[in-house]
Amino acid sequence: MSLTSKTLDIINHFGFKFNKNLGQNFLIDENILNKIIEGAQIQEEDCVIEVGPGIGTLTQAMAKHCKRVVSVEIDDSLIEILKETLGNYENIKIIHGDALKVDFKRLIEEENLENVKVAANLPYYLTTPFITNILSQKTNIKSLTLMIQKEVADRIIAKTGSSEYGSLSLLCSYYCDVKKIAKVSKNCFIPKPKVESMIIRMDIKDKPSIKVLDEALLFRVIRSAFNMRRKTLWNALKPLGLGDEKLKCALKNSGIDSLRRGETLSLEEFGKLSDEIKKLI
Known part of the structure; x- marks a missing residue:
């Protein structure tokens, strides 16, 4: 059975209704799943934090490659679905909450996570505030591998003098080395988003790119x-x-x-x- 068919079966079985306010677009392309996992360089000893797991498609795929996955999901209606789709995985934990309110440093300590990486098909509305929030928390997270709207990815990797260059470009270059992984067509999701997406990896530096007084x-x-x-x-x-x-x-x-x-x-x-x-x- 194709990933598209599996996803539709789960949606129909639970009578799930997409919430536009939460930017829910479920990934239905196995090739893109593999590109996220390969792009994130997920290894057996890694612990992965995921945001917005949806019905758990990426979560399952990552759990097969790493030590643990801790996923944060805000939508009440998805929690019950995730309990069923991920119930057979002992190395997955679902946290019901708002990713913008999570103290990730505390989460990492409480869950005793090591070799921590973030990998997610990030809901579009979360992109900029989530990146800003998690970088400012100064955790021991090694990298962020995110599938986000291409427009924001272009702003993150923009160079000085370009029209896309701005505060987000500078924030990310201050804390990270950023790499493009792959462009993603809107046809890879249910429902189709209105924009194209891109997978990027942000390797967090041991210390910021420049030293400043404040x-x-x-x-x-x-x-x-x-x-x-x-x-x-x-x-x-x-x-x-x-x-x-x-x-x-x-x-x-x-x-x-x-x-x-x-x-x-x-x-x-x-x-x-x-x-x-x-x-x-």
Whole structure:
């Protein structure tokens, strides 16, 4: 029986109704399942955290390759389905909860997880907040292998000066090395999403790409620079509340022209600028 037929049988058996607000698109292509597992480089000794398991298709596939899978699912109606579809797997644990509210550092400690990797067909609405949240938690997670909408993947891997380059690009390059794994057609899901997807792997670095005096300030500066993309740095950074003289001094000391726009600055330049601002606060 094909994966499509199996998925439809389970959906019909339980009378499951897709929740558009939760961005539910179930994967029905075995080739893509394998690409996620291969792309994540899942090994026997790994423990995998998954978000949005759906009916457990990817969960089952990963459980055959690793030590443990801990999956977080928010939808009440899927919990009962998962109990049945994953009931024969002793190395899978389902947590009923909101992934954006999970303390992953605590979860890893409580579940005694080692060699931790994240792999998921991530619901689209979760993509940016989940990545931001989990990177800021400073866990011992080694990598994130995510199937996400191609548009967001393009923003994550964007280079300085491109139209896709922004706060998310800088956040991810600060913490991770990012690699494209594969493009995914909308035909690989039930129901079909309106956009194409992409699998990416984000290998989390032992230490951030640059050293700064104040990490929180760095990202405040970055967010301010991109809040209004067409504004020059001089105008975009005024909401930081430095005052004209200090802002002028910070830009001058960091060697950055006040007429430049945020999209033209590299991560290293943002680091220099935030450090100069820190010295003046």
